[in-house]
Amino acid sequence: MIGEKEGDGMPYVDVEGIEAVEVQEGKRLVLAIEEDAGVDILHRCGGYAKCTTCRIEYLEGEPDKMTKAEFEVLERKDLLGRVRLSCQAVADHDAKVRPLATVSSTGAERPGRKPEPEIMYLSLSGSKSQPETGP
Numbered sequence: 001m002i003g004e005k006e007g008d009g010m011p012y013v014d015v016e017g018i019e020a021v022e023v024q025e026g027k028r029l030v031l032a033i034e035e036d037a038g039v040d041i042l043h044r045c046g047g048y049a050k051c052t053t054c055r056i057e058y059l060e061g062e063p064d065k066m067t068k069a070e071f072e073v074l075e076r077k078d079l080l081g082r083v084r085l086s087c088q089a090v091a092d093h094d095a096k097v098r099p100l101a102t103v104s105s106t107g108a109e110r111p112g113r114k115p116e117p118e119i120m121y122l123s124l125s126g127s128k129s130q131p132e133t134g135p
């Protein structure tokens, strides 16, 4: 259960079925799930809000805002309101999450390209930029 531990102010990420772990504030959530919680979450596109394989369900602590890139891909794939993208979120508060696609649950050979430390958006022209915050 998140919020029960006394820490030094760093956020906890509690992946369902795994003990909550304290993570560096501002760390990309997909990396916190993979590196800190040790879950083999998929991130096929490398964290660019394209593949939606890093999808999670928030059980607690869902942020109100999302990046424009997350909004657009979830809307396009009819996933808005059903899942969130862990590559488009940072660990800046306690949260409990359920990863929905992992290497072990899907039989994938590998999780995908390693996401960069910062949330990035890849435009259709291939240029990288910081994403805007969506609606």
Ligand code: FES
Binding pocket: 042, 043, 044, 045, 046, 047, 048, 049, 050, 051, 052, 053, 054, 055, 085, 086, 087, 088
């Ligand atoms: S959408 Fe591809 S890793 Fe998040």
